[in-house]
Amino acid sequence: MQGSISNNIRVLRFHHGEMSQAQLGQRIGLTRQTVAAIEAGKYSPSLEAAFRIAQVFGVPLTEVFQWQAAASD
Amino acid sequence: MSHREKTAWLSLIALAVTFGPYFAMVAINPPSGSLPNLRQLGLYATVAIVQLLILGAGHLYLRRASPEEARMPADERDRAISQRATTWAYYVLIAGMIVVGCIMPFTTGGWTLVNTALAMITASQVVHYGIAVLNYRRQA
Numbered sequence: 001m002q003g004s005i006s007n008n009i010r011v012l013r014f015h016h017g018e019m020s021q022a023q024l025g026q027r028i029g030l031t032r033q034t035v036a037a038i039e040a041g042k043y044s045p046s047l048e049a050a051f052r053i054a055q056v057f058g059v060p061l062t063e064v065f066q067w068q069a070a071a072s073d
Numbered sequence: 074m075s076h077r078e079k080t081a082w083l084s085l086i087a088l089a090v091t092f093g094p095y096f097a098m099v100a101i102n103p104p105s106g107s108l109p110n111l112r113q114l115g116l117y118a119t120v121a122i123v124q125l126l127i128l129g130a131g132h133l134y135l136r137r138a139s140p141e142e143a144r145m146p147a148d149e150r151d152r153a154i155s156q157r158a159t160t161w162a163y164y165v166l167i168a169g170m171i172v173v174g175c176i177m178p179f180t181t182g183g184w185t186l187v188n189t190a191l192a193m194i195t196a197s198q199v200v201h202y203g204i205a206v207l208n209y210r211r212q213a
Contacts, residue, residue, distance in 0.1 A: 031142075033075040033212075034150040042212035046149050 002070040009039045009064065012057045028052040076135060076142040077151050078209035083131040085202040091124040092195045096188070104184040113184055117191070154208040162201035169193025 022032040037043035104113040
């Protein structure tokens with residue numbers, strides 16, 4: 001089954017005092033470039049990293065990441 | 074650009090500027106087939122030393138330019154990229170070793186065999202760093 005993962009990290013960073021990608025990366029043990037790749041939807045993080053991101057923003061995982069099945073599925 | 078991407082570029086450039094000319098020279102002016110050939114061995118040693126010097130100076134420069142990034146351990150994306158690059162490089166190396174170890178000994182020998190083996194090892198390294206750079210560029 002094909003689909004795509006989207007995320008609200010940019011919005012959540014904005015709502016958390018315009019937290020920088022580097023700051024978020026530092027708090028979850030990822031590089032700024034990896035955070036940028038996740039935010040751009042180019043890299044899907046591990047479940048553990050995804051939970052860590054949600055924990056930093058204090059929201060459930062589904063509020064950070066959404067999965068959309070492809071139309072043909 | 075992340076520190077790991079910079080180091081992948083550095084390794085790729087070091088390979089290109091050292092082993093590129095070496096293999097071009099060997100292709101244009103093949104060494105005599107007899108072993109040992111000290112002139113050829115000396116040329117290879119020089120190229121290997123120049124590559125080490127470029128890598129050493131490059132790593133030192135990159136470390137000084139961004140010490141914090143250099144100290145950061147590889148994260149999960151770095152590891153995924155490294156695994157992908159290693160997998161592709163392994164295929165190239167195995168294919169090369171089959172050619173050099175199982176096919177070429179029946180038709181040739183001496184420095185041709187040695188240089189082909191070196192070329193295959195270098196090709197696998199080029200593929201390794203090339204795939205890493207490509208993945209970093211794509212952000213994948």
